[in-house]
């Protein structure tokens with residue numbers, strides 16, 4: 001019983017004292033212009049974007065940003081990048097036109113490749129040891145500043161010899 005009484009007394013004294021100190025510190029900071037907006041929330045969404053450098057077929061470097069979770073095909077579409085024929089099947093793993101080539105260091109961070117992607121990648125023009133399909137690569141913060149090269153040409157396996165789909 002004595003312990004409960006002591007705790008109540010302590011809480012009664014400490015809580016108002018804490019509130020007064022916090023309020024005084026906040027107003028003092030406000031009046032002196034030393035405001036701090038530290039919170040436990042996430043940074044603004046724009047701060048969490050991932051920078052991607054695409055190198056186009058003609059060697060032009062294009063720097064854009066995408067959100068974590070977006071595929072590289074999403075980034076190309078969202079940023080309205082004009083890579084001729086890129087992403088013809090809209091990410092359904094039916095064309096290989098979203099073929100991209102990466103530096104070895106980036107390639108190692110891209111995550112596992114599925115059998116379906118591997119099968120489609122085998123049909124891509126200019127296949128390299130560090131090739132992947134852009135529609136299967138999702139952005140993460142670990143990929144910040146990555147370089148993705150668009151191959152010189154594109155092969156859409158859906159096209160017949162006369163050029164029709």
Ligand code: FES
Pocket residue numbers: 073086087088089090091092093094095096097098120133134135136
């Ligand atoms: S967009 Fe067709 S396979 Fe990626």
